[in-house]
Amino acid sequence: MTEKGFEPLSSQLGIPGTSYRLQLGLINDKWASRILKGNNIIDSYVFKDEDVGGGYPNQNLIVGWVLRTVAIPNINPHQVMKTTQALMKQARTNKEKQKVKAPLSETKDVELERVPETEIKRPKTSGWVKEEAPSSMSESEKRQAFQERVKTKKEGEATSSQHKRELPKIPSAGGEEMSEAEKTFCPFCGKDLTFIYCPYCGKKLPHD
Structure with a gap:
């Protein structure tokens, strides 16, 4: 026996004291639970809107439905509640993951608006930059200017050498006056x- 349209949100956990398994999921985007035995589905239940609070089904209703469906004497409701709580924890986690992943059909193409050139604010430069005029000196003029600089440098060195301090002579040991x-x-x-x-x-x- 197979079931169409059931979207599982949890694994299949065994109901304590029985050979049945319980699973939570969605049918047509509504919370549902089903009981399995072997490869067969024993029963399933779709929760009504009033049975769902805070986006998730009431766990007490799940336990009550399991006890009515299985109908095994001496079954422990407390153990069934533990199984239901574990399944609900898995279902919450998988449900939140589905919210994060949006289907491709819901995504929209976003087109960027082209901003006109007149509205683009560009930084204004302050001050001005001096542009050097290209040198118009010929090779001969450059050579002559270089020779004049060398000549001036040599004359300055010769002038500075003429101003050296002259120390007095030390008399010799011969006793000259x-x-x-x-x-x-x-x-x-x-x-x-x-x-x-x-x-x-x-x-x-x-x-x-």
């Missing part, structure tokens, strides 16, 4: 001194 300017410098270390003894080397200075 020193000038007045030479007497102000130590003949041994060249320091500019007017002392009798050089404070740097400690030797006596040749004063008159």
